Amino acid sequence: MVAWRNERAARDARLEAGRAFADGKVVAAGSVTDLLEAVLRPGDRVCLEGDNQKQADCLARGLAACDPARIHDLHMVQSGIVLPEHLDVFETGVARRLDYSYSGPQGARIARMLYGGQIALGAVHTYLELFARYFVDLTPHVALIAGVSADRDGNLYTGPNTEDTPTVVEATHFKNGLVIAQVNEIVERVPRVDIPGDRIDFVVEADRPFYVEPLFTRDPAAMTETQILIAMMAIKGIYAEYGVRRLNHGIGFGTAAIELLLPTYGERLGLKGQIATHWALNPHPTLIPAIESGWVTQVHCFGSEVGMDRYIRERPDVFFTGSDGSLRSNRAFCQTAGLYACDMFIGATLQIDLMGHSSTVTQSRVAGFGGAPNMGSDPHGRRHPSETWMKAGREAQIVGDPALMRGRKLVVQLVETFGEGLVPTFVERLDAMELARKTGLELAPVMIYADDVTHIVTEEGIANLLLCRDADEREQAIRGIAGYTEIGRGRDRAKVEALRARGVIRRPEDLGISPLDADRSLLAARSIKDLVHWSGGLYEPPAKFRNW
Amino acid sequence: MESLTFRHTTQKALPGTKREAIIGVVASGNLEVLLERVLAPDACEIAIETAINGYGDVWEAVVADFVARAQPGGLRISVNDGGARPDTVSLRLLQGVRLMED
Numbered sequence: 001m002v003a004w005r006n007e008r009a010a011r012d013a014r015l016e017a018g019r020a021f022a023d024g025k026v027v028a029a030g031s032v033t034d035l036l037e038a039v040l041r042p043g044d045r046v047c048l049e050g051d052n053q054k055q056a057d058c059l060a061r062g063l064a065a066c067d068p069a070r071i072h073d074l075h076m077v078q079s080g081i082v083l084p085e086h087l088d089v090f091e092t093g094v095a096r097r098l099d100y101s102y103s104g105p106q107g108a109r110i111a112r113m114l115y116g117g118q119i120a121l122g123a124v125h126t127y128l129e130l131f132a133r134y135f136v137d138l139t140p141h142v143a144l145i146a147g148v149s150a151d152r153d154g155n156l157y158t159g160p161n162t163e164d165t166p167t168v169v170e171a172t173h174f175k176n177g178l179v180i181a182q183v184n185e186i187v188e189r190v191p192r193v194d195i196p197g198d199r200i201d202f203v204v205e206a207d208r209p210f211y212v213e214p215l216f217t218r219d220p221a222a223m224t225e226t227q228i229l230i231a232m233m234a235i236k237g238i239y240a241e242y243g244v245r246r247l248n249h250g251i252g253f254g255t256a257a258i259e260l261l262l263p264t265y266g267e268r269l270g271l272k273g274q275i276a277t278h279w280a281l282n283p284h285p286t287l288i289p290a291i292e293s294g295w296v297t298q299v300h301c302f303g304s305e306v307g308m309d310r311y312i313r314e315r316p317d318v319f320f321t322g323s324d325g326s327l328r329s330n331r332a333f334c335q336t337a338g339l340y341a342c343d344m345f346i347g348a349t350l351q352i353d354l355m356g357h358s359s360t361v362t363q364s365r366v367a368g369f370g371g372a373p374n375m376g377s378d379p380h381g382r383r384h385p386s387e388t389w390m391k392a393g394r395e396a397q398i399v400g401d402p403a404l405m406r407g408r409k410l411v412v413q414l415v416e417t418f419g420e421g422l423v424p425t426f427v428e429r430l431d432a433m434e435l436a437r438k439t440g441l442e443l444a445p446v447m448i449y450a451d452d453v454t455h456i457v458t459e460e461g462i463a464n465l466l467l468c469r470d471a472d473e474r475e476q477a478i479r480g481i482a483g484y485t486e487i488g489r490g491r492d493r494a495k496v497e498a499l500r501a502r503g504v505i506r507r508p509e510d511l512g513i514s515p516l517d518a519d520r521s522l523l524a525a526r527s528i529k530d531l532v533h534w535s536g537g538l539y540e541p542p543a544k545f546r547n548w
Numbered sequence: 549m550e551s552l553t554f555r556h557t558t559q560k561a562l563p564g565t566k567r568e569a570i571i572g573v574v575a576s577g578n579l580e581v582l583l584e585r586v587l588a589p590d591a592c593e594i595a596i597e598t599a600i601n602g603y604g605d606v607w608e609a610v611v612a613d614f615v616a617r618a619q620p621g622g623l624r625i626s627v628n629d630g631g632a633r634p635d636t637v638s639l640r641l642l643q644g645v646r647l648m649e650d
Contacts, residue, residue, distance in 0.1 A: 224636070225636075225639055226633070226635050226636060226639070229639075416633070416635065417633075417634070417635065418633040418634065418635070422600065422603070422631065422633060459635040460635075483634060483635060484606050484609055484610055484634035484635075489605075489606075489609055515638075515639055515642060516639075516642055516643060516646055518639075
């Protein structure tokens, strides 16, 4: 007799063991470690919900406190490595293998632990890719998730930061896995049901509200003239040029500057309604002036942002909101939207090489990718045209039947030639390759491959890589906008001028922009306080951004 | 600290009559530029005091491009640098020249 229900039987045994620490589905915060030691088995695949923003921190502390003699060699499959506890489990031996996407705040420590061999790394994924693997070969045995509130039956309200939760629960619960949720409070009736209770096995009332990382707030007070100049060039040379209406922005200061220039510089250029109307984007506070000025038709969000909840509630024509009025975000759907329904991705990076490969990995920091490799890629499965997409396609295609031409997604890197501490952005060789060699990774952690990048914008100009016809042209186009970095100073001046004559390189003056015009007075908001005013007092910035 | 001085000959004098101008602040990643119209109409001297050593060749390239672009004949320019990036240096120099042209 073949047994077909082994996984179900194992799940029932785990549930039974866990019930000793629960009252119905409800578990006290002080019993988390006991619960986890009861339901986990060595070698389990575990998703400890660490999203871009929302963190299952109470469960993370409980897991880090597990006895490694009982619980060891776990395989962590989670999108974000954000809290210290996410790495503590690898120091104690509770966990051994890791597959993840993003590690911003822990980037330096994860690099040290990789070099030290404490973490056996599977791969650094893009979000959608990791989510996909949850359904194929990285299905969690146990998921530890976070929500705002739940009732005693486990019906879960995630709040505005729904993020990864539906995806994690879907993969775990429907494949014989166990789902444990931490919530800020247990209530009689949840404001809306984001996850039905029959998919939640245990609910922990956390000792304190879950931690949320304010990742998307850029203080306009810190924006420089160089960032404003780059933003002006991008608006005139790319947004207007290609008529980009559907887009995704990265989280850097450069794209935040663009958001703040739309109602001022963009308005002056007569671009309102012509560009930047439909977005896959977190609710960036710096988008408030553009929304209030009527630029933005709609925004779908990966997650929320600290302080934006009241504002979003009052703008349901723009944002996706639930029956309770609050934001409904969803990382998997928004990543899909960014991949297939947006005509442009524009964001920053830390290193770009001579062909245009880019990476955020440096020798001392492994920041991971998040969504950039996904949204910053040209989807070969796309089958709907748009003017933007077709124009880029025409620029790229020089051979073949025009009737069989397909479009191209615009993938734009927006960088200053030097980063913090005068570190050059342009390099001969990516640090990612050295990391791969030292840690034995088969695949170097490249964020965006050269063949997906269409434009690079720096303070020196725009390089249109779609128009480059061979590797030498590409190299000189990149050198030609690399400023005073070694790469930039190593340019062939004659070749660069020839590329400029063809419009492959465009300088600020070629676009009718004087660097002297790049002034902070162009910013629609020059401080966080200005953003609060724009929002009519609805935006409530977190304490660290309140300096008045 | 490092001190650098570059002397260039320009093709023309900078227009305008303003004798002196100052722009920028000495702060981390920023710089202060003092411009004085005290030299021969085809001469330009740029004296740099920088907090960061070892970027002499970058300064030389930034200054050469600035002189070729702005033709700041007659100016002695003193730079007090707090580790500004080359693009910020270029921008401040151009902003200073614009003030002198008024």
